[in-house]
Every structure is written in structure tokens, then in C-alpha cells.
Amino acid sequence: MSKIVLLEKIHPNAVQYLTEHGFTDIEQVPRALSGPALLDALQGAAAVGIRSNTHLTAEVLQALPSLQAIGCFCIGTNQVDLQAAAMRGIPVFNAPYSNTRSVAELVIAQAILLLRRIPEKNAKAHRGVWDKNAQGAYEVRNKTLGIIGYGNIGAQVGILAESVGMQVRYYDPESKLPLGNARPLPLAEVLAQSDVVTLHVPGGPGTVKLMDGARLALMKKTAVLINASRGGVVDIEALDAALGEGRLAGAALDVFPTEPKSEKEEFISPLRGRDNVILTPHIGGSTEEAQANIGREVAEKLVRFLGAGTTRSAVNFPEIAHQAKEVVSRILNVHRNEPGVIARMNAEYAALGLNIVAQHLQTKGPIGYAITDVDEAIPPELMSKLCGAPAVIRCHLI
Numbered sequence: 001m002s003k004i005v006l007l008e009k010i011h012p013n014a015v016q017y018l019t020e021h022g023f024t025d026i027e028q029v030p031r032a033l034s035g036p037a038l039l040d041a042l043q044g045a046a047a048v049g050i051r052s053n054t055h056l057t058a059e060v061l062q063a064l065p066s067l068q069a070i071g072c073f074c075i076g077t078n079q080v081d082l083q084a085a086a087m088r089g090i091p092v093f094n095a096p097y098s099n100t101r102s103v104a105e106l107v108i109a110q111a112i113l114l115l116r117r118i119p120e121k122n123a124k125a126h127r128g129v130w131d132k133n134a135q136g137a138y139e140v141r142n143k144t145l146g147i148i149g150y151g152n153i154g155a156q157v158g159i160l161a162e163s164v165g166m167q168v169r170y171y172d173p174e175s176k177l178p179l180g181n182a183r184p185l186p187l188a189e190v191l192a193q194s195d196v197v198t199l200h201v202p203g204g205p206g207t208v209k210l211m212d213g214a215r216l217a218l219m220k221k222t223a224v225l226i227n228a229s230r231g232g233v234v235d236i237e238a239l240d241a242a243l244g245e246g247r248l249a250g251a252a253l254d255v256f257p258t259e260p261k262s263e264k265e266e267f268i269s270p271l272r273g274r275d276n277v278i279l280t281p282h283i284g285g286s287t288e289e290a291q292a293n294i295g296r297e298v299a300e301k302l303v304r305f306l307g308a309g310t311t312r313s314a315v316n317f318p319e320i321a322h323q324a325k326e327v328v329s330r331i332l333n334v335h336r337n338e339p340g341v342i343a344r345m346n347a348e349y350a351a352l353g354l355n356i357v358a359q360h361l362q363t364k365g366p367i368g369y370a371i372t373d374v375d376e377a378i379p380p381e382l383m384s385k386l387c388g389a390p391a392v393i394r395c396h397l398i
């Protein structure tokens with residue numbers, strides 16, 4: 001039975017899913033571990049589940065020869081040395097889409113609050129000012145929502161926006177199927193036509209300061225900007241200037257170029273103190289539901305890998321789609337991506353009189369991954385022959 005260790009208070013859904021699928025040897029540690037304590041806890045484990053505070057470095061992975069899979073029960077995977085894991089034949093899984101709905105709901109809420117000027121009314125009420133003025137307060141119905149980045153979250157925001165009566169326009173450099181009333185437009189057109197502009201692009205060099213002074217200047221004076229994607233996507237100084245000069249009606253930001261690493265660190269931003277700006281501490285995807293979804297999604301990926309060798313959606317590994325194991329023996333073989341590895345491996349099967357029923361191969365960079373199905377039992381002593389080629393990194397029977 002494969003031992004699985006779950007650190008950092010992973011949602012109970014994970015344990016439930018694992019046990020329902022026959023993985024009952026589960027050890028849980030409610031906090032992040034490091035150093036010798038981490039190595040002690042993970043000795044003999046086939047899989048480990050972590051969140052963002054446990055660091056699985058190349059040195060840690062080297063000390064854990066039995067580890068076959070890593071589940072990051074979160075979105076980010078920076079805490080794992082992905083390349084070192086791949087080179088040791090260990091796929092890493094995460095849950096990139098479990099919090100899509102949480103982000104989308106927050107964006108719609110912010111759009112409604114900003115168009116009604118609620119942040120300002122709220123701030124004034126806290127200061128004892130009773131401002132009942134309707135000027136500049138609008139319904140979202142029949143207004144235009146502009147989505148920059150029509151991916152998982154962007155498309156979901158579009159669906160919710162249409163259900164409250166908004167017209168949806170979007171810009172995405174990739175061709176995307178428009179859902180509902182959504183229509184693609186060039187970026188400048190989306191910015192010029194929208195009453196609410198919301199950003200759902202990836203981070204990285206391609207989107208740094210995507211919303212710079214020039215693009216902010218294309219937006220209507222009455223429009224608002226929402227960013228729950230990545231902090232670097234908006235030029236904060238340019239946004240601050242546009243808000244200060246009344247060239248934008250408001251903004252909601254959930255992500256920032258520099259974010260405090262913990263509650264103990266002060267949050268610094270030029271936008272602090274602006275009544276028409278909603279500031280939230282990167283909680284767009286932080287809901288109980290998202291945590292529950294993450295628990296189930298990553299547990300399912302671990303079960304599929306340990307039970308059938310499936311690597312679909314692994315972040316560092318050749319991806320092989322799920323094929324239920326309906327044969328007696330399935331051999332998982334991770335090898336260096338070199339010419340002739342499969343030919344040599346298959347020659348060994350033939351030499352041992354083993355008939356291959358099905359075989360799936362995928363490569364990614366320096367790694368090749370093959371799943372081979374054989375409809376008879378393979379004695380353990382034959383495995384050393386099947387797995388003996390010099391290019392083999394990891395090879396075992398399930």
C-alpha cells in the first residue's frame with residue numbers, strides 16, 4: 001500500500017477522496033516542515049501533498065528515493081524544484097482552476113460596488129458623512145464589461161456579467177470561442193467602449209504594465225478598472241495619477257507589484273487612502289469552496305497517477321491522458337529523452353516473451369514517459385531486465 005503524507009492542513013476532501021479510492025495509509029502533519037523533520041516525515045512516502053510553505057528542493061528530493069508524485073494543494077508550484085523533480089521521474093500536480101468561480105464572483109461584486117460608488121459612500125459613512133447623492137451611481141444592467149484575457153477566469157466573469165444584464169466585450173491575443181453575448185474586439189476598442197474593464201491575463205514579461213498610462217487614457221472618465229490577475233499588469237503610478245485627475249471613476253485591486261509576505265509586514269501602496277479604490281489582500285481565489293475544490297482536484301490527480309500512471313495536467317512532466325488499468329500489469333517508465341530507448345525496451349519485452357497490449361509514450365524536454373500494458377503477471381526478477389537500460393530514470397510496476 002502506497003504511503004501518502006499530507007502537510008500544511010490540506011482540506012479534508014483530500015483524505016476523503018484518497019481513502020475512497022483505496023489509499024488508506026495517510027499521515028497528516030498540520031504544518032509546513034523543513035530540514036530533518038521534513039525528511040523524517042517523508043521517508044518511505046510514495047506521494048506528498050503540500051501547500052505553499054513546504055519547500056521541496058533538489059536536495060530534499062534526492063534524499064527521498066521512494067517518492068513518486070508531488071501534489072501542490074494550491075495554484076503556485078514555485079515551492080518545488082520542478083526540473084529536479086522531473087529529472088527524478090516525479091510528476092508535480094496542482095489545482096490551477098479550482099478557484100476560478102471565486103475570482104469571477106468577486107469581480108462581479110466589485111463591478112457593482114464601483115459603479116454604484118459604494119466604496120466612497122462606505123468610507124464617508126465611516127467618517128460620519130451621510131452622502132445620499134445619486135450622481136455618478138449606475139446600475140450594471142446594459143453597461144459594457146471589457147475583459148482583457150478571455151481564459152478560464154475571464155470567460156467565467158463574462159458568463160456571470162451577462163446574467164446581470166451586461167454586454168461583454170473581450171480582448172485576447174488567442175482566438176477564443178465567445179460565450180453568450182461576448183464579442184472579441186481589439187484591445188483599444190475594448191478599453192474605449194467599456195464601463196468596467198477587468199484584467200485576467202497571465203503574469204510574466206508579456207503583460208508587465210499592460211495597463212500603462214497610454215492605455216488607461218483610452219478608458220472612459222466614468223469607467224472603473226478591476227485587477228485580480230497579477231500585480232505587475234497595472235502601472236500603479238499611472239493609475240494613481242488617472243484617479244487623482246478624475247480621468248477614471250474608480251478601481252478595485254486584489255494584486256500588487258509588491259505584496260507583504262505575511263500579516264506582520266505593512267502593505268504599502270500609493271492607492272491607500274483613496275476612497276474610490278477597493279484594495280484587497282490577494283484573496284480573489286480564497287474561499288472555503290476553492291479550498292474544498294483544491295483538496296479534491298489534487299487528490300484525484302494523485303490517485304490517477306498512483307493507480308494508473310496518468311500524468312494529464314502535471315506541470316513538469318510529459319502528459320499522458322487517463323487510461324483505466326484493465327490489464328494485469330502496467331509498467332511506468334521514465335527515461336532520458338534519447339533515440340532508441342523505446343526500441344531497446346520493447347526488444348526486452350519480446351525477448352522475455354511478453355506481449356505488449358498497449359503502449360503510450362510522451363516526451364517533454366529531456367524526459368520521456370512510457371506506459372506499457374501487458375496482460376500477464378510480471379515476476380519481480382524480470383523488472384530489472386525491463387528497467388535496466390542506462391537511460392531509464394525510474395521504472396516500476398503498478
Ligand code: NAI
Binds near residue numbers: 097171230
Ligand atoms: P488562463 O491562462 O486560463 O487565461 C489567461 C488568458 O489571458 C488566456 O486566454 C491568454 O490567451 C490571455 N492573454 C495572454 N496574454 C494576453 C495579453 N497580453 N492580453 C490579453 N490577453 C492575454 O488564466 P486564468 O486561470 O484565467 O487566470 C488569469 C489570471 O488570474 C492569472 O494571472 C492568475 O495568476 C490570476 N489569478 C488570480 C487569483 C487571485 O487570487 N487574485 C486567483 C487565481 C488566478
